[in-house]
Amino acid sequence: AQSVAQPEDQVNVAEGNPLTVKCTYSVSGNPYLFWYVQYPNRGLQFLLKYITGDNLVKGSYGFEAEFNKSQTSFHLKKPSALVSDSALYFCAVGYGNNRLAFGKGNQVVVIP
């Protein structure tokens, strides 16, 4: 069975500092990995995905993620955080036909 772990409940970072949100996964077969962001009272917005190819994936709003097969990780990163990046971030693994298994989410708080 596929699963995702997001070990931290909340990540606090000062504006302008690098932001990292951690994710580890467990799948059988090739991993299809995603990051989504959720703002209050809104649905999930797609940020980026890893299917195959380069281990560093670039996505929307300046976010990127690094796939590490040996550590089964897919950490989300942003070089310089903005206050507007404060939101709930979900890591997910794709399986079957367009289905996603999500982690519990990480609340990111960017402090001005």
Add this chain to the structure above:
Amino acid sequence: ETGVTQSPTHLIKTRGQQVTLRCSSQSGHNTVSWYQQALGQGPQFIFQYYREEENGRGNFPPRFSGLQFPNYSSELNVNALELDDSALYLCASSLVGGAGSPLHFGNGTRLTVT
């Protein structure tokens, strides 16, 4: 290009009642999936519809059912509501494909069961 739209945005029901939630898929998408997001949790897969038929189901009881219409819009029906059904219900559309296709989510319907 219109995105995924869901209605209503909020709903309050009483335990034992039935509820219907609606979703219009993003233009050009032929697959719709429903997810339940309980407070403080990640979304959980309920089921998926393709060509008006259920195309996979998560760990949810039969009182959760759905429909997909020829225009690819969809409904989620929940019978005999329980307090634990209180959650944000998310609809997502996509083109049929493998596990690497991203889902496009609506803003959800917040269901409160009292």
